Amino acid sequence: MKLLRSSDVRSAALAFAALLALASPGAPLGGVAHAGTALEERKLPMRFSWVDCGPKCHGWVSAVGIVTSDSPEEFEDFAHGRQLTGATVVLDSSGGSVNDAIVLGRRFHALGMLTTVGTTVVQHAGQGDRASVVPEGYCESMCVFLLLSGKSRYVPQQAHVRVHQIWMGDRADDAKASSYTAQDMTIVERDIGRLAKYTFDMGGAGDLLSLSLSVPPWDDLHELSQTELKLTHLVTTDEVADVLPQSGSASVPMAELAPDAVTKAESKPGSKPVQDRFADSAAETDSNPQPAKSTRTAEALAPTGGVAAPAQ
Template sequence: MFLSAATGYVALLGLVAMLGGSAHAAVALEERKLPMRFSWVACQPNCRGWVSAVGIVTAETPRHFDDFARDRPLKGETVVLDSSGGSVNDSIALGRRFRELGMVTTVGATHRAHGERANVSPEAYCESMCVFLLLSGKSRYVPEQAHVRVHQIWMGDRADNARAASYSADDLMIVERDIGRLAKYTFDMGGTGDLLELSLNVPPWEDLHELSREELRLTNLITTDKVAQLGSPNAAVVELTPKSVQGRFVTTAAASAGQQ
């Protein structure tokens, strides 16, 4: 049993291409439900390549990433996420590995067509704990067509029928402990309390909440607005000014006081 959430630079703009046909979309959906796998995608000669990370985070995922990264110079490279979430604590561990390597994160579906150069579709999903992996990037970008969705964390073996399930005191202790771990991780990565509030307001029996462009900026999930094609020697990066974590607490506290 594990606790789960219920369910560079982004210069991939120059590489973006929509997946062709429903067959590709169906394959992408199935891959998001499988354990996360990592692959290096080369796109020479006009770009640097990227790491494709597809699937759910399990207890084995951090170790699999360590094995994948061992003989590869991944420092500062881009991770393209397409994931339905997974284990809370293992996602936290994986996110810290991404940050240690100074990786850039974005959302996209990597597409490799026979005889064609690999490209990335912006029509992809980053849901549940994947959102906190996105947060781990030193720089973070979400294309307009991507779907970033949040939910409460819950006991993984009871998320599908959360209202009917029974819970012990130990279960509640585990949930509260992991919420604390997630909060610390969020602030360590430069996220704001708004991300936790938006996530923890959505129970597992409701649809995931899709973050708007305004919410993506409010939570600091977007820090990079535009970049040129990945690998361009003159890529111009427009960095946004992140929201201050402390400032968000002050704002939230003042708003709450005004409502009392």
């Protein structure tokens, strides 16, 4: 039996409040289309969508959920027929597959994409739908390394960027009590090496690896401070307009919504999704930015939490 922490209760209450707001017949017509990205949506397999924010806005790519072995191919399908060079990716993710995130990050980098953290919402109004970005998004685990892939990288002060060690996903729930073979250790060491090479290729700092690899799976995720975000090179600009540029007199989407304009469920502090903590056996070629053929991983088999099956 688990004791619920105050943060767990608060998250549940917020989620319930969001559902009530959506279901209420008296809700205002100018409400929000998706009332924030709920915690569970960030733990589902990653989905990509193009957000058209109007004639005076350049639009952006919304990337929500965990990276699975299918994510690189799904991004290629999404990108087909679209001009995404220099586009912005708005991330809201609990992490996912180490090697597949590296492949996806290299693809973002090759396209010269810009990255930020936030939650995409759509407001219904008499003049039509209006898309905005709520800055209180979450980027955890391997999502942090997707953030690092951006040509320009902006993290709003309200966002939560959290790191930890990579781990074998099927043993993350009780890492201390689990047993590990020499082959398991080889996989972890190999993927740490791949992650290190990727970090430096993206212009990241060794401080990011040091901070991440110092947090064991039985500890809460470490949330990076504003100072650490700059120290690790996860932030390259303090101007939101550098990643969400506007045309004419339009205001910046990330600054549009008042704090009470959207009801959204929050991720509980220190949450540690099992699918985030593993080093998988997916094939990945560092010199090739195109998606590699990947085996299915532990996290891909159990995207919503719980103990994952062993990697195939």
